[in-house]
Amino acid sequence: MRKHTHTQDRYTRDAAVRRLERVNRWLLAGSVALTGALAEVAAHAFPGRTLASAQARTTSGTRSHRDSHRASSARPLRAPSQPPQAAPQPASSTPAQEAPPEQESAPASEPARGSSPARGSSPAQEAPPAQEAPPEQESAPASEPAQESSPVISGGS
């Protein structure tokens, strides 16, 4: 009777040890998986930085969204070092080469879509869009000097 009890205790102990082994294995596997997952999260959350310049960084390596965010944070849109100036006025200009002066907008003239005026802006009234001109043809001979009084046109394209 006593021997039977002893054998049963041993079986119980062995079963408990096996259960512990299984639990340990699962714990080990889980911790490895969790470590990997945390490493992945950390890699995305805190990407490493390089000593190379921003220009070099953009040409080497895969671009991730966070990388691009970092790049753009470092280099937002930049203003010109010197803002545009009012054009010098001609001594005697011909009407064809002179932009019509803008007129102060009438108070009753509302924008088409209730848009907000600019802060510190100076509204001016402008005529409706001009009729589209035909595309420019090939230029005059290159040796010909530019007409300095004719500005380059900047408009939608």
Add this chain to the structure above:
Amino acid sequence: MQGLAQPSHELGCASWRALGTTVVLRVTDIAALQLARACVEHELQAVEDACSRFRSDSELARVNDAGGRAVRVSPLFAEALELALRAAELTGGDVDPTLGRALELAGYDLSFALVEDSTRTVSPITLRARAGWRTVALDTRAGTVRVPRGIHLDLGASAKAWAADRAAHGAAASAGCGALVSIGGDIATCGQAPPRGWLVHVTDDHRSDASAPGQTIALLCGGLATSSTTVRRWRRGRHTMHHVIDPRSGEPADTPWRTVSVAAASCAEANIASTAALVRGARANAWLSELGLPARLVDRAGRAQHVGAWPAAPAPPTAAAELCA
């Protein structure tokens, strides 16, 4: 000192067609004009080979037709796409390079000369092409690009301005003088400007002349870009379309502005800001002001608003002033 060539200080000017639009080149030394033009033509040809949406042999077409597979691209194309993705990020997605499909659905699936053709058979449409610039995978190390199936890139918004920057730098370097390059009205400068700056007339349409309503300014450095909904308009069924697409709707942007001009350190940056301003609508002037970018916004009624350091409209001409630069 004899034998040294002295700059003529006479502006040289050339104009021709490229990238589907008008190119204007000006240099501060007329003797260097041919050299500068050759450099500009070379740069623009390279950009067209890489980024044209209307050429089946361009790198862009290969990427768009890859059906979601990675495509090896040139460093030039990768740089153009890098800029376009940066534009999307800087503008919160208002400027998006993945709007190619939306443009095609809107009817802008051919070069614009053909889109304008009123005899083309068109049908009523419903536009629902959502942007997805975050889905673009650019691996600059491997030199590959992958866009998901169904997404078509369009670099037109930024690539022309970027090309102007490249061309202006190349022209100034090769010619050894100041250079201005305008591509469809987006202007880049490099090197020493003429004594009184580069004269630029900002207006709705780059094909206009200086008599068109607008404002003439002197550009001293950097770039200037103008975006407008009054050009590249076409009819699709009963709808009037334009080429500035709102990524959130996939349709032509419904904006209170008809034309926005922005000055920035480069033409590419100016173009990013002017295009985004059209899409942002009423929030645009506050955004531009926050960025410190000089800008001129013209609303649908024709009222111009100046932001930041944009110069005031000129006073009536005086006899003492001289225009020549």
